[in-house]
Amino acid sequence: MSEETETRLIVVAPDSEITPDHVTRFIHALELPITVKETCYGAIIEGKRELVRKALQEVRKLDPNRICSKIRGFPMGDMRRCRAHHGSRPGFPQLEKEWELLPLIAEGLRSAERGEKIEEPERKVKLPVKELKKIVEEVSQ
Known part of the structure; x- marks a missing residue:
């Protein structure tokens, strides 16, 4: 893959009303000279950056x-990643986990857009050894 070419994964959150088919058709309708492939999670696009x-x-x-x-490290159809030859699916468990977390990320983004402030959680302080010994003695009696 040259420096001018880029391959990207487009991932649609599971709670979105947009489907991978809709994404793919939308990109095709842009009539850009790029390659588009629909996937179960969204699409892969490749072309000039x-x-x-x-x-x-x-x-x-x-x-x-x-x-x-996110950027894909391999071009479309690359033998190291292509499932057309019935190989393993390296990297898919990571992508699947990221996909599952997208609703939480989306909610965080919406909260940020609304200007909501995040409360800092209380920092837990380690229990001093003296206090632990005191608790153990009280419970032991």
Whole structure:
């Protein structure tokens, strides 16, 4: 993959009303000269970096807090990752876990947009040894 080419995973949160099919059709409708492949979690897009980023910017407008992306380290169809040859699915458990967490991330983003402040949790202080000994003695009696 050249420095000018980029491959990105577009991941749609499980609680989004947007479907992977909708994402794929939307990207095709942009008529950009990039490659698009629908997946179970969203889509994979590949092409010139500027065009891929333009497509990503447009598709995120559909559901900004529930459509995320990340760079894929391998081009589409790469033998090291392609399932067409019935290989393993390296990296999929990580992506699956990230996908499951997207509703929580989306809620955090919505809270930030509303200007909600995050309360700092109380820091737990370690129990001094003297106090522990005192508790043990009290319970032992």
